């Protein structure tokens with residue numbers, strides 16, 4: 001009876017070892033997220049305030065302004 005228990009323990013150890021060896025490899029690391037898009041900064045033609053290009057208001061001559069008031073006022077001078 002003692003040998004039967006010993007045999008069962010050995011079989012269990014061998015079974016666990018074989019399962020560990022057959023484990024699938026870990027998944028590859030996830031791709032890093034894409035770098036955030038860098039937006040250009042422009043200066044208001046009227047007051048010189050710096051703001052993102054997407055928030056700037058284009059003037060009639062292609063200039064960029066920070067607000068409708070400065071766009072309507074136009075460039076200084």
Ligand SMILES: [Zn+2]
Nearest residue numbers: 044047066070
């Ligand atoms: Zn301005």
